[in-house]
Amino acid sequence: MIDVVVGPKGSGKTAKLVAEITKHADEQENNIVCIEYGRRFDRQIPYQVRLIDITEYPVNSYRELLSFIAGITAKDYDITRIYIDSIYKVASESDPDKLDQFVKELSEFAEQIEVAFTITISDEVENLPDTVVKNMRQI
Numbered sequence: 001m002i003d004v005v006v007g008p009k010g011s012g013k014t015a016k017l018v019a020e021i022t023k024h025a026d027e028q029e030n031n032i033v034c035i036e037y038g039r040r041f042d043r044q045i046p047y048q049v050r051l052i053d054i055t056e057y058p059v060n061s062y063r064e065l066l067s068f069i070a071g072i073t074a075k076d077y078d079i080t081r082i083y084i085d086s087i088y089k090v091a092s093e094s095d096p097d098k099l100d101q102f103v104k105e106l107s108e109f110a111e112q113i114e115v116a117f118t119i120t121i122s123d124e125v126e127n128l129p130d131t132v133v134k135n136m137r138q139i
Contacts, residue, residue: 002107003118004136006125013120014085018044020118021083025049033072033082037089050076060092062102066109073113084119100129107135 007013018041024030025046032049034041039053052072059068065084073079088094091102110117125133 001116002103002110002135003116004103004132005118005120006123006128006132006136008124009122013122014040017083017085017118017120021049022046024081030080031076031078033076033079035069035082035084035090037086040085054090059090062091062093062098065091066102066105069106070109073115079113079115081116081118084117087119087121088123094123096127096129100131103129103131103135107131 005013005017021032021034022045025032025048033052034045034049035052035054037054041051045051054065054068057068059065069082072082084090087099106117121128121132125136128136
């Protein structure tokens with residue numbers, strides 16, 4: 001399952017994401033990973049959540065991000081949720097066609113490994129491909 005949170009910059013996506021992560025971290029059966037750009041969440045996210053600063057790794061495209069996620073789940077097979085904050089920054093690209101392909105591939109992968117994904121995107125809905133829109137919830 002993929003859930004995409006869309007809204008313009010400053011619309012409260014990150015605050016909502018932090019609240020959701022905190023809620024899910026309190027549930028014992030969850031093993032959560034949060035991928036961020038920079039160290040924005042160090043003091044906001046509960047210690048039970050594995051926080052990954054993507055700037056520490058050589059990820060520069062959606063394809064590399066998908067491979068990175070596959071590596072994380074291969075090592076830690078009991079992950080239940082993965083959050084990705086600011087996908088354009090994390091993947092270092094914002095091409096709508098490439099985003100469309102990424103969401104399609106991530107959706108297939110998510111079903112295989114039975115992990116729920118939540119992604120935030122700072123953009124307007126009309127700029128996004130249909131694949132993203134059908135998985136979207138607005139702030």
